[in-house]
Amino acid sequence: MISNRLVLALFLSLCSLTVFAAEPPARARASAKVDLQGRLKEALNNPKLYEPLLKTGGQVAAVCDRCHGVGGNSPTPDVPNLAGQNTVYVLEQARQFADGERHHEFMRRMIKVMTSDEKIGFSLFYGNQKVKPAPATNLALAAKGRVLYTKDCESCHEDHGRGDEHLARVAGQQPVYLTVALKRSRAGSGARVDRDMAKTLSTYADGDIDAVVAYMMSMP
Numbered sequence: 001m002i003s004n005r006l007v008l009a010l011f012l013s014l015c016s017l018t019v020f021a022a023e024p025p026a027r028a029r030a031s032a033k034v035d036l037q038g039r040l041k042e043a044l045n046n047p048k049l050y051e052p053l054l055k056t057g058g059q060v061a062a063v064c065d066r067c068h069g070v071g072g073n074s075p076t077p078d079v080p081n082l083a084g085q086n087t088v089y090v091l092e093q094a095r096q097f098a099d100g101e102r103h104h105e106f107m108r109r110m111i112k113v114m115t116s117d118e119k120i121g122f123s124l125f126y127g128n129q130k131v132k133p134a135p136a137t138n139l140a141l142a143a144k145g146r147v148l149y150t151k152d153c154e155s156c157h158e159d160h161g162r163g164d165e166h167l168a169r170v171a172g173q174q175p176v177y178l179t180v181a182l183k184r185s186r187a188g189s190g191a192r193v194d195r196d197m198a199k200t201l202s203t204y205a206d207g208d209i210d211a212v213v214a215y216m217m218s219m220p
Ligand code: HEC
Pocket: 060, 061, 063, 064, 065, 066, 067, 068, 078, 079, 080, 081, 082, 085, 090, 091, 093, 094, 103, 104, 106, 107, 110, 122, 168, 169
C-alpha cells in the first residue's frame, strides 16, 4: 500500500509536470497563457533570468520611445510616462490592454503580438528608469494642489504618490494625462474608475483638478 505522503508527492509532481508542459517556449505568441506575474516574480529573485529579460526590455523599449519617450519620460503631455512605474503594475496594464479590459486599440494590437518575455522585459526596464518630474511653474497653484492632495488623495495614493503593484504612479506624471484621468473619474464614466475616488472628485471644480495636477506632476 502506498502512503498518503507518496500519493500527495506524486500528485504534486504531476501537477508541476502539467504546468511545465503548458509553459510555451520563450518565443511563443503572447496569446498563449503564461503566468506572466509568476515569471516576473521568478525573474526578480533570479539574476540569471533577470539580466537577459532586462536587456530584452531595453531593446523592446525602442518601439515605445516614439510615444512614451526615451527611458519612459514622455515628450507629450497626454501620453503617460512609464519611467518609475511599478513593474508589476506595468505588466498588469499590458495584460489588460491585450485582453481588451483596458481600452486602447493601438496598445492592444501592439501588446498582443509581443512575447511574454518581451512584456516582462519592458516592465522591468521601465520600473528601473527614473521619472523626470516637471518643476511647478505656477507655485501658488501647486501649493493649493498640495493641500487638496494631502486632504483627499493621500489616504490611497500615499504622500509620495509613487504607486504600487495595484496603483499607478501619479508623482511626476504628465499633466494632460492626469487631467483626463481625473475628469473621467469625476464623471464616473468609462473603465478604470475607483468609486471612492470618484465620490471625492465629484466635489472638485475644474480649478481644483488643475491644482492637484500641478502638484502631482511636480512630485519627485
Ligand atoms: C503610438 C503611441 C504609443 C506607442 C508606440 C506605445 N504606447 Fe503605450 N500608451 C499610449 C497611450 C496614448 C497610452 C494611454 C492610454 C490610456 O489613456 O489608457 C499608453 C499607455 C500605456 C501604459 C499604461 C500606463 C499607465 O500609467 O497606466 C503602458 C504600461 C504602456 N502604454 C506601455 C507601452 C509599451 C511597453 C510600449 C512599447 C512596447 C508602448 N506603450 C508603446 C501610446 C503609445
